[in-house]
Amino acid sequence: MISTLINFSLAALCFINTSLDLEVSKAIEKRMRKEITKVFLCKDYEMADVTDSPSFKFKNSTYLSDHRIYKISRLGSLLGYAFLGTAPSKTDTFEYLILFDQNFIQMKAKVMVYREDYGGEISSNRWLSQFKNTSLGQRFIYGDNISAISGATISVKSMTNSINYVYSQLQRQLAIASR
Amino acid sequence: MNYKIFCLLLIILVGVDAYSQNTIDSLSNYSTQNLLQINGYQRILQNLEAVPNGMTFGGYAEVLYNQPESANGEIDVQRLILLFGYKFDDRTQFVTEVEFEHVKEVYIEQAFVNYSINNSLNIRAGLMLVPMGIINEYHEPTTFNGVERPSIDKALIPATWREIGMGVSGRSDALSLRYQAYIFNGFLSHNGSDGLLRGSNGFRSGRQKGAESVFRTPNFSMKLDFYGINGLRLGLSGYFGKTQAANEVFDTNGSRVGLSMLGLDARYNYRKFTARGQYVTSSIQDAFEYNQLTSKDLASNMSGYYIEAAYNLLPITNRQRLFTFVRYENFDTHHGVPSNIIKNPSFHRKEITTGLSYHLAPGTVFKIDYQNKSTAIVDSDRGQINMGVGVWF
Numbered sequence: 001m002i003s004t005l006i007n008f009s010l011a012a013l014c015f016i017n018t019s020l021d022l023e024v025s026k027a028i029e030k031r032m033r034k035e036i037t038k039v040f041l042c043k044d045y046e047m048a049d050v051t052d053s054p055s056f057k058f059k060n061s062t063y064l065s066d067h068r069i070y071k072i073s074r075l076g077s078l079l080g081y082a083f084l085g086t087a088p089s090k091t092d093t094f095e096y097l098i099l100f101d102q103n104f105i106q107m108k109a110k111v112m113v114y115r116e117d118y119g120g121e122i123s124s125n126r127w128l129s130q131f132k133n134t135s136l137g138q139r140f141i142y143g144d145n146i147s148a149i150s151g152a153t154i155s156v157k158s159m160t161n162s163i164n165y166v167y168s169q170l171q172r173q174l175a176i177a178s179r
Numbered sequence: 180m181n182y183k184i185f186c187l188l189l190i191i192l193v194g195v196d197a198y199s200q201n202t203i204d205s206l207s208n209y210s211t212q213n214l215l216q217i218n219g220y221q222r223i224l225q226n227l228e229a230v231p232n233g234m235t236f237g238g239y240a241e242v243l244y245n246q247p248e249s250a251n252g253e254i255d256v257q258r259l260i261l262l263f264g265y266k267f268d269d270r271t272q273f274v275t276e277v278e279f280e281h282v283k284e285v286y287i288e289q290a291f292v293n294y295s296i297n298n299s300l301n302i303r304a305g306l307m308l309v310p311m312g313i314i315n316e317y318h319e320p321t322t323f324n325g326v327e328r329p330s331i332d333k334a335l336i337p338a339t340w341r342e343i344g345m346g347v348s349g350r351s352d353a354l355s356l357r358y359q360a361y362i363f364n365g366f367l368s369h370n371g372s373d374g375l376l377r378g379s380n381g382f383r384s385g386r387q388k389g390a391e392s393v394f395r396t397p398n399f400s401m402k403l404d405f406y407g408i409n410g411l412r413l414g415l416s417g418y419f420g421k422t423q424a425a426n427e428v429f430d431t432n433g434s435r436v437g438l439s440m441l442g443l444d445a446r447y448n449y450r451k452f453t454a455r456g457q458y459v460t461s462s463i464q465d466a467f468e469y470n471q472l473t474s475k476d477l478a479s480n481m482s483g484y485y486i487e488a489a490y491n492l493l494p495i496t497n498r499q500r501l502f503t504f505v506r507y508e509n510f511d512t513h514h515g516v517p518s519n520i521i522k523n524p525s526f527h528r529k530e531i532t533t534g535l536s537y538h539l540a541p542g543t544v545f546k547i548d549y550q551n552k553s554t555a556i557v558d559s560d561r562g563q564i565n566m567g568v569g570v571w572f
Binding site: 090091092111113114115117120121123124125126127130141143144147148149150151152153154157 | 235237264266269272274293295298301316317322348350352353355357404406407408409410412446447448449450451455495496541
């Protein structure tokens with residue numbers, strides 16, 4: 001009896017959660033496409049997942065629990081890259097997007113989904129603009145060249161660490177690939 | 180219970196990082212294809228893997244030592260708070276904090292459901308913190324200097340001030356603005372036999388803390404936070420309404436008072452320098468009638484402020500931080516009084532606190548400070564040394 005109940009409730013739970021999960025990731029994709037259109041000023045671009053290609057492949061870490069890299073091109077010419085990363089907040093994770101031009105100069109950083117209440121201030125366009133126009137060689141220090149946000153310290157540090165990690169890994173991979 | 184344990188075990192079995200991977204994987208329809216050729220049990224497993232949720236466990240604690248001049252000191256596990264959260268899905272979350280005060284008193288500090296419609300709009304209901312000033316919302320020991328919280332956040336803002344209610348919160352990323360607006364339960368000013376509000380600490384004893392709260396007329400609370408200037412965060416808070424009273428005295432003149440509380444706060448960080456300040460003013464309607472009925476000494480206006488500056492003595496790249504700070508508080512819970520009571524000069528308090536906060540690791544702090552407390556009465560200075568350890572995880 002109990003096991004039937006468990007199975008039933010699990011199945012019910014799964015049904016609800018699957019549909020929500022897909023909905024959310026579709027929302028992320030939609031938001032990502034919107035940002036790409038805004039930044040690269042075109043709608044008819046192609047997006048290729050290059051996460052696992054040797055020139056870009058690197059491991060996740062404490063500061064980056066998951067990531068995807070997409071190459072963005074239009075009519076065969078390279079426009080730039082989109083990096084979608086997952087980083088930890090106090091008790092959850094958040095997704096952020098970084099758009100690079102073809103030389104890996106950052107054009108825009110944006111928080112796609114922030115799930116917790118506290119720390120959501122890092123989504124501020126103003127705060128994120130501190131990373132704009134930076135190249136992969138640059139490193140960010142919380143409180144030094146990246147300003148603090150009172151009440152959002154943990155997420156500010158997490159985002160700063162995550163971007164540092166991504167920059168260093170991409171820089172290394174690209175250096176190896178160009179040899 | 181069985182079901183929860185079973186679920187937990189399954190989640191642990193399928194791996195912790197599976198969820199986040201899944202969110203991004205499904206960009207390429209990968210998981211949708213995989214759903215086609217599996218049996219029921221595999222489906223349960225796979226779907227649990229996709230469950231973007233789970234238990235959260237955390238907490239904070241303060242163990243403090245207060246040593247006033249020529250009197251006994253006090254050593255106390257002032258608070259130990261256990262935080263539990265459960266995320267039902269990406270939109271729906273339950274957050275609760277169970278508080279042990281002085282080891283033996285148990286309270287619920289927060290217990291609410293948050294439903295996120297999108298980043299800019301959340302609906303929440305339950306027992307929540309009233310957004311007023313800095314400390315009431317951000318009171319974890321590693322987030323403020325000084326062993327004790329600012330005294331104004333005890334007497335004027337009755338931190339930790341929480342009430343049952345519902346409301347909305349959210350952010351605008353373009354404006355760098357966070358907003359909160361709630362309808363709350365309100366204070367209890369008269370329990371049928373006694374008035375609960377008084378001159379020394381205003382509304383503090385009128386807090387209902389979510390326990391069998393008396394309610395008839397709603398109170399309104401809002402806060403705006405602006406963080407669009409790098410390093411600076413500004414807050415504007417308001418709380419408006421009328422207190423509640425027990426049924427037998429509800430219609431008695433003076434059993435209920437009106438309250439309008441306004442707060443302004445600022446926090447600033449620049450490299451190794453930080454500063455914060457807060458101004459709060461409360462105006463109380465019908466204090467005259469209340470005092471007449473209860474023989475208490477409630478003011479018609481309570482006002483005050485504090486300012487604090489701190490400097491990190493360690494290099495900015497260090498993981499540890501060592502702040503030296505000084506804080507000045509000036510507040511009066513008898514700033515204005517109705518004509519049936521006399522202004523009590525001992526309620527106009529001035530305090531200077533100076534000391535060190537040594538952050539051993541992010542989330543662990545050792546604090547030591549010296550406080551000089553005085554009132555508007557001549558020669559009322561008293562000194563006190565405080566020490567404490569605090570954690571937040």
